[in-house]
Amino acid sequence: xxxxxxxxxxxxxxxxxxxxxxxxxxxxxxxxxxxxxxxxxxxxxxxxxxxxxxxxxxxxxxxxxxxxxxxxxxxxxxxxxxxxxxxxxxxxxxxxxxxxxxxxxxxxxxxxxxxxxxxxxxxxxxxxxxxxxxxxxxxxxxxxxxxxxxxxxxxxxxxxxxxxxxxxxxxxxxxxxxxxxxxxxxxxxxxxxxxxxxxxxxxxxxxxxxxxxxxxxxxxxxxxxxxxxxxxxxxxxxxxxxxxxxxxxxxxxxxxxxxxxxxxxxxxxxxxxxxxxxxxxxxxxxxxxxxxxxxxxxxxx
Amino acid sequence: xxxxxxxxxxxxxxxxxxxxxxxxxxxxxxxxxxxxxxxxxxxxxxxxxxxxxxxxxxxxxxxxxxxxxxxxxxxxxxxxxxxxxxxxxxxxxxxxxxxxxxxxxxxxxxxxxxxxxxxxxxxxxxxxxxxxxxxxxxxxxxxxxxxxxxxxxxxxxxxxxxxxxxxxxxxxxxxxxxxxxxxxxxxxxxxxxxxxxxxxxxxxxxxxxxxxxxxxxxxxxxxxxxxxxxxxxxxxxxxxxxxxxxxxxxxxxxxxxxxxxxxxxx
Numbered sequence: 370x371x372x373x374x375x376x377x378x379x380x381x382x383x384x385x386x387x388x389x390x391x392x393x394x395x396x397x398x399x400x401x402x403x404x405x406x407x408x409x410x411x412x413x414x415x416x417x418x419x420x421x422x423x424x425x426x427x428x429x430x431x432x433x434x435x436x437x438x439x440x441x442x443x444x445x446x447x448x449x450x451x452x453x454x455x456x457x458x459x460x461x462x463x464x465x466x467x468x469x470x471x472x473x474x475x476x477x478x479x480x481x482x483x484x485x486x487x488x489x490x491x492x493x494x495x496x497x498x499x500x501x502x503x504x505x506x507x508x509x510x511x512x513x514x515x516x517x518x519x520x521x522x523x524x525x526x527x528x529x530x531x532x533x534x535x536x537x538x539x540x541x542x543x544x545x546x547x548x549x550x551x552x553x554x555x556x557x558x559x560x561x562x563x564x565x566x567x568x569x570x571x572x573x574x575x576x577x578x579x580x581x582x583x584x585x586x587x588x589x590x591x592x593x594x595x596x597x598x599x600x601x602x603x604x605x606x607x608x609x610x611x612x613x614x615x616x617x618x619x620x621x622x623x624x625x626x627x628x629x630x631x632x633x634x635x636x637x638x639x640x641x642x643x644x645x646x647x648x649x650x651x652x653x654x655x656x657x658x659x660x661x662x663x664x665x666x667x668x669x670x
Numbered sequence: 671x672x673x674x675x676x677x678x679x680x681x682x683x684x685x686x687x688x689x690x691x692x693x694x695x696x697x698x699x700x701x702x703x704x705x706x707x708x709x710x711x712x713x714x715x716x717x718x719x720x721x722x723x724x725x726x727x728x729x730x731x732x733x734x735x736x737x738x739x740x741x742x743x744x745x746x747x748x749x750x751x752x753x754x755x756x757x758x759x760x761x762x763x764x765x766x767x768x769x770x771x772x773x774x775x776x777x778x779x780x781x782x783x784x785x786x787x788x789x790x791x792x793x794x795x796x797x798x799x800x801x802x803x804x805x806x807x808x809x810x811x812x813x814x815x816x817x818x819x820x821x822x823x824x825x826x827x828x829x830x831x832x833x834x835x836x837x838x839x840x841x842x843x844x845x846x847x848x849x850x851x852x853x854x855x856x857x858x859x860x861x862x863x864x865x866x867x868x869x870x871x872x873x874x875x876x877x878x879x880x881x882x883x884x885x886x887x888x889x890x891x892x893x894x895x896x897x898x899x900x901x902x903x904x905x906x907x908x909x910x911x912x913x914x915x916x917x918x919x920x921x922x923x924x925x926x927x928x929x930x931x932x933x934x935x936x
Contacts, residue, residue, distance in 0.1 A: 420935040444769035
């Protein structure tokens with residue numbers, strides 16, 4: 370395990386922000402740490418980096434205790450917490466060079482990082498004048514500068530445009546696949562995590578609701594096929610007769626439990642053959658709130 | 671030690687384009703240039719003074735403004751500026767998650783503030799000597815040449831430096847803990863006023879107030895003996911106020927580290 374916590378607890382005054390958290394992040398995984406805003410994600414990350422002192426529980430990173438091996442651990446960890454920490458009066462490149470001094474990394478590596486996050490042309494521009502997306506990319510470059518084994522990223526796709534999000538996703542996948550890194554990434558977007566994570570931990574109100582393989586999550590989150598068609602009621606009856614499970618039906622559309630791409634195609638063909646016009650048909654994810662409800666209900670059973 | 675040196679290098683690298691850094695150079699340069707201009711334009715009135723008196727007038731004009739008035743404010747500003755750079759950029763969390771001991775990060779930052787004050791006061795001494803000699807060249811009727819008070823000047827500014835350490839340590843800690851400008855600045859200013867008043871009324875315990883130390887340092891500089899001979903001027907560096915300043919510095923510096931270590935990084 371790259372990150373292992375046991376009974377991790379943290380209070381802000383009387384309020385318990387993180388409750389007895391036991392994380393298990395295996396090596397070579399992209400661990401998606403999922404939860405709504407205010408669930409305790411950033412607090413947990415700050416605890417992992419020892420920026421906040423935990424009140425109870427233990428943290429082990431690379432199997433080492435933080436207190437005794439602080440320097441050893443931190444030299445292998447790159448992090449991006451909340452908004453990227455950037456000196457606005459320095460250029461993008463100077464921000465990286467400053468960090469390179471502290472980490473004893475060669476200036477050549479700075480150029481490579483600028484290239485990697487596609488900031489080479491903006492390298493000489495003051496970082497304060499960067500757009501939010503550029504700042505985020507610079508933050509990721511700063512986190513990657515020391516070539517760490519473990520990357521801890523707090524909502525790294527915040528403020529990025531769709532292209533930027535795809536680039537970051539591809540970059541992280543590549544780092545894990547080709548460079549044997551482990552990535553711990555937090556997000557409040559289920560779809561975002563499902564697209565790239567291999568493992569998932571779901572936190573709400575400071576408690577870990579679910580932890581495991583992303584496939585196990587899919588079993589709970591169970592996506593739906595959303596179908597807009599003519600004559601909704603008859604179409605729903607036809608689908609039920611053909612042993613599709615209709616999860617929801619309203620004035621505009623039918624929602625059927627998703628099985629596979631092929632099955633979705635078959636639904637489309639079936640409706641067409643029986644004379645129903647399909648206006649739209651697509652896969653939808655459950656939203657986080659619905660997912661939490663399902664998880665808690667599953668746990669109750 | 672390596673972490674300390676790396677942090678110190680980084681402090682210089684990131685602040686070299688800020689007012690905090692440049693104020694240490696510009697303050698002595700501007701102040702001494704202005705006073706030199708005054709001497710240059712009024713050279714005829716000063717031509718009758720013997721060399722030593724002229725030097726004392728020239729250096730005294732700078733010292734009266736800098737030592738008594740500007741030094742505490744400058745120190746308050748430096749304490750603020752080395753910390754504000756991290757508050758503004760929200761970089762405390764990155765500084766304290768570097769593979770460098772917290773102690774090194776903290777002490778390097780402190781040492782950098784100390785260094786800026788030291789450099790500034792060193793430049794005051796050097797510029798005073800340089801501009802005095804330049805005036806002597808440009809206006810030969812001013813008898814700067816031939817008289818030397820380099821050693822005395824270095825001693826005076828060294829004493830001022832030591833007397834400023836108490837204020838620096840307190841202001842550094844306040845600025846580190848509070849991200850806004852007004853709190854440390856306001857507290858510093860009020861304490862400075864108290865210091866000025868306590869020295870003004872000759873309060874016997876004024877030497878216990880760090881903010882009064884630069885003024886006291888100037889007052890206690892020359893031993894008050896009868897029949898003072900300017901040619902045999904000796905600077906008394908280690909006076910009571912300087913010892914208090916050093917003690918405050920040591921205590922607050924160490925206490926500051928324990929506060930930083932326990933403090934949560936927001």
